[in-house]
Amino acid sequence: MVSRRGFLQGAGVASAAVSTVAMAALPEPVIQTSADTQPPLLPPNGRPYNPVVTLNGWTAPWRMKNGVKEFHLVAEPVVREMAPGFKAHLWGYNGQSPGPTIEVVEGDRVRIFVTNKLPEVTSVHWHGQRLPNGMDGVTGLTQPAIPPGKTYVYEFVARRPGTFMYHPHADEMVQMAMGMMGFWITHPKGRHPHIDPVERDFCFLLNAYDIDPGAYTPKVMTMLDFNLWSWNSRIYPGIDPLVVRHGDRVRLRVGNLTMTNHPIHIHGHEFVMTGTDGGPVPKSARWPEVTCDIAVGQMRQLDFLADEVGDWAFHCHKSHHTMNAMGHGVPTMIGVDHTGLAGKIKKLIPDYMVMGERGMKDMTEMEMPLPENTAPMMTGEGPFGAVGMGGMFSVIKVRKDQKPGDYKDPGWFQHPPGTVAYELQGEAPAPARAASPKPAARDIEVQVRKPGQHSH
Known part of the structure; x- marks a missing residue:
């Protein structure tokens, strides 16, 4: 057992169990159980910065002690509401999965107390940070594991601005599959040549779970x-909209901790990638995009000008990632004639429903019975009916009358007359076709040249 004073004075020590005396001085861990998007946390002390908004999440408070920003993370089992009526038994930090976002300023000295309330050992890796090797959080390599019931301390200087993450590096396959992860933002200490100021700054993590319909706990052995497919352990329609004011400069910070890549796509606007895992991207190396493919373990920072009003879809462009729990062994039934068959099957299985003979869209409006604690596969209601989406899907709501700093949902967009696609009334006119001239008749002589004889 190493005392806190001895730990802080020791060179090259990764982390150490905190003494009883030091425990009394720990900052109180702040626990959050609501899955609603919390307002940005304006810095009460320390150097000023423009705070981020964590989608369906929150920012961890801190205390200043002798010029050091102190945070307290508690690794523990949590219950996460992934969508209304559907909850998962996960592991996370401070009551939630993902854990709270940590926001600091370039040059801040940061001290993080990590208390382990899991049934096994853990650690925290500060993904993307430049720090002393002994603070990197790899169990067995750079530090001893944090035993259940113990608190360890990490301390380092936030050396460079950017978008980062944190997650365990102990039994990583299980602990990350159970939801242990969080965001880290280091704001620039002043005007940065490659970091433009923005009015709205959102962040969220891409994560994925394998939870059988009716179950609560993920299957941690699943590989692919x-x-x-979730954003911050939420699935549509449980993912809050991203509300912005018309004319706002908007930043989207996205980190991928799933097992596959995700082409994140925005409607109605173009963005530029202004930052990566390695830091800000020079302006000369940027180009406009509407889709950014984010690979496993990567972080991307996307900036755009919200200059088109409306409700704009924002989602992963892998089509099966915008669906909720569904088996992968379902056969394709498109074009299969069920005439007379459904009635016979219902005599044996009263709740049987015909699915998929015209595609799967019908399922968005079916009132089919589901096991307890199961989210519908494709769901969500919009102003024109069923949205028919799930998983990694949300809406960017751009409004002219949204006040600066106001993140409240303004409701559905009111389209000006004549700006919504409509059904053609009456009989459709025949399409105009250009007259095709008849080719002139002429004799065509075909000459055939036979290959010559060659010796080989």
């Missing part, structure tokens, strides 16, 4: 066939 996940059935729940």
Whole structure:
């Protein structure tokens, strides 16, 4: 057992169990159980910065002690509401999965107390940070594991601005599959040549789970066939909209901790990638995009000008990632004639429903019975009916009358007359076709040249 004073004075020590005396001086861990997007946390002390908004999440408060920003993370089992009526038993930090976002300023000295309330050892890796090797959080390599019931301390200087993450590096396959992860933002200490100021700054993590319909706990041995693709452990329609004011400069910070890549796509606007895992991207190296493919373990920072009003879809462009829990062994039934068959099957299985003979869209409006604690596969209601989406899907709501700093949902967009696609009334006129001239008749002589004989 090493005392806190001895730990802080020791050179090259990664982390150490905190003494009883030091425990009394720990900052109080702040626990959050609501899955609603919390307002940005304006810095009460320290150097000023423009705070981020964590989608369906929150920013961890801190205390200043002798010029050091102190945070307290508690690794523990949590219950996460992934969508209304659907909850998952996960592991996370401070009552939630993902854990709270940590926001600091370039040059801040940061001290993080990590208390382990899991049934096994853990650690925290500060993904993307430049720090002393002994603070990197790899169990067995750079530090001893944090035993259950113990608190360890990490301390380092936030050396460079950017978008980062944190997650365990102990039994990583299980602990990350159970939802242990969080965001880290280091704001620039002043005007940066490659970091423009923005009015709205959002962040969220891409994560995935394999939870059988009716179950609560993820199957941690799954490698690829996940059935729940989520943003910050939420699935549509449980993902809040991103509300912005017309004319706002908007930043989207996205980190990928799933097992596959995700082409993140925005409607109605173009963005530029202004930052990566390695830091800000020089302006000369940027180009406009509407889709950014984010690979496993990567972080991307996307900036755009919200200059088109409306409700704009924002989602992963892998089509099966915008669906909720579904088996992968379902056969394709398109074009299969069920005439007379459904009635016979219902005599044996009263709740049987015909699915998929015209595609799967019908399922968005079916009132089919589901097991307890199961989210519908494709769901969500919009102003014109069923949205028919799930998983990694949300809406960017751009409004002219949204006040600066106001993130409240303004409701559905009111389209000006004549700006919504409509059904053609009456009989459709025949399409105009250009007259095709008849080719002139002429004799065509075909000459055939036979290959010559060659010796080989």
